Amino acid sequence: MSDPLNERDRAADALEMVAGAARAYLDSLATRPVHDHAADGLLDLLDGELSERGEGTLDSVERLLRVGTGAATHSSGPRFFHFIVGGSTPAAQAGDWVTSLLDQASGLWLTSPLASRAETVVLRWLKDLFGLPASYGGVLTPSATFANLTGLACARQWWGERHGADVTADGLAGLPRMPVLAGGYIHPSSRKALQLLGCGRDSVRVLTRDDAGRADVAAMDRALAEIGGPAVIVANAGEVNSGDFDPIGELAELAERHGAWLHVDGAFGLFAAASPRLSHLVAGVERAHSVTADGHKWLNVPYESGFAFVRDPALLGRAFGAWGAPYLPAADDEHINYNCLGPESSRRARALPIWATLRAYGRQGYREMVERHHDLALRLGAAVEEAPDLELLAPVRLCVVCFRYRPPGVPEERLDELNRWIGERLVADGRVYAGTTTYRGMTALRPAIVNWRTTETDIDLLLQVIREIAAETLTRHR
Numbered sequence: 001m002s003d004p005l006n007e008r009d010r011a012a013d014a015l016e017m018v019a020g021a022a023r024a025y026l027d028s029l030a031t032r033p034v035h036d037h038a039a040d041g042l043l044d045l046l047d048g049e050l051s052e053r054g055e056g057t058l059d060s061v062e063r064l065l066r067v068g069t070g071a072a073t074h075s076s077g078p079r080f081f082h083f084i085v086g087g088s089t090p091a092a093q094a095g096d097w098v099t100s101l102l103d104q105a106s107g108l109w110l111t112s113p114l115a116s117r118a119e120t121v122v123l124r125w126l127k128d129l130f131g132l133p134a135s136y137g138g139v140l141t142p143s144a145t146f147a148n149l150t151g152l153a154c155a156r157q158w159w160g161e162r163h164g165a166d167v168t169a170d171g172l173a174g175l176p177r178m179p180v181l182a183g184g185y186i187h188p189s190s191r192k193a194l195q196l197l198g199c200g201r202d203s204v205r206v207l208t209r210d211d212a213g214r215a216d217v218a219a220m221d222r223a224l225a226e227i228g229g230p231a232v233i234v235a236n237a238g239e240v241n242s243g244d245f246d247p248i249g250e251l252a253e254l255a256e257r258h259g260a261w262l263h264v265d266g267a268f269g270l271f272a273a274a275s276p277r278l279s280h281l282v283a284g285v286e287r288a289h290s291v292t293a294d295g296h297k298w299l300n301v302p303y304e305s306g307f308a309f310v311r312d313p314a315l316l317g318r319a320f321g322a323w324g325a326p327y328l329p330a331a332d333d334e335h336i337n338y339n340c341l342g343p344e345s346s347r348r349a350r351a352l353p354i355w356a357t358l359r360a361y362g363r364q365g366y367r368e369m370v371e372r373h374h375d376l377a378l379r380l381g382a383a384v385e386e387a388p389d390l391e392l393l394a395p396v397r398l399c400v401v402c403f404r405y406r407p408p409g410v411p412e413e414r415l416d417e418l419n420r421w422i423g424e425r426l427v428a429d430g431r432v433y434a435g436t437t438t439y440r441g442m443t444a445l446r447p448a449i450v451n452w453r454t455t456e457t458d459i460d461l462l463l464q465v466i467r468e469i470a471a472e473t474l475t476r477h478r
């Protein structure tokens, strides 16, 4: 075996082996548990010493398929409700295979005009889908974390320029701390971005109205007046615990009045813009200076997929381009080199699955999916409200339902432990996946519905399994 050159005739056979396993696997997703813990033992088949001679192409792919289809968390199926994890639409999944088949070096036009052109096209389509002005610049990223990094790097560059500094060239030394304001909905990934940018994870001034974390716009107004110079507001379109939204329009107005930068993290919530019924939740996002969202969440494109949009396209080039390496194209190259517009250098052609899914289902397909998920969330919310043993903790805004088990007769001080236990048992059970968070100091379940395969049956099963486990837990704890 050894040298892959000896196996060149196996390349297509290996892909056929994967395709051959795909039908049975995809068909199984409708009914199989999200996680079969009995299959965890298969993981040992990954282990062992590095092979000396190599086991060969087909042997390795066969083993990977056996372990993978058995021991994976089947989160691309319809009943993974923990965190906010999307699936893969049929077109996106196949588009991702094409991406691997073609294996493009997608940072430079020179190495892949295909990837560069596809990226330009899908960025335009996404701006259209989200109601963002066509004039915005953009770049595809591996995730919303990287998209937040991209948007906030542009904010930092803008802020530095307002202080007469070029942060890209000279760093932050000698500058004051960049003021960052947010409500309590700010996601840890925005803090991570700020920590990577040298602005400090804890530089965010969080101003809230209540213990849910709703933004205190009046306090932000006063703080911006006090700062008196350029500052950054981080707003969240969709918060992961309750699914609530910051008042984007009010924050846009505030940013305009104070000359501040408005960054909107819309990792999943930006998809509300795809529905006329729900777009009011993100009204004003078209006035933001930078906007981020995920492809691997609600667009239902395989991991890793995110996007960043920036109102002033030139800032992307100033924040990320101009490396000065003589073998790389110049910043004014007539073709777009996306590695000069974002934090990555070499990257895969992640535009291709996005292109495939947007072309396949169009604006209407995404509108219908987002609205179906919203309706399912409302259905679950209503069932929770009607149930004497469940308590809805926050109104259902979009696709997240935040609630807890609260049977009559159990004292308040035992509820956190009880709900934590239910969350752990749900994951161990594996039929549906949902887990707990802390919301307003209470341990709560917060299933999110963002997978194209999910239907009413799955939602009803979620409730049924929660009930079963809760009853079991309660008898044991009495």
Ligand SMILES: *Cc1c(COP(=O)(O)O)cnc(C)c1O
Residues within 6 Å of the ligand: 084, 142, 143, 144, 145, 146, 187, 189, 190, 236, 238, 239, 240, 265, 266, 267, 268, 294, 306
């Ligand atoms: C998921 C999420 C992120 C981070 O996204 P990754 O794709 O995991 O990097 C950021 N913000 C919000 C609101 C999210 O829901």
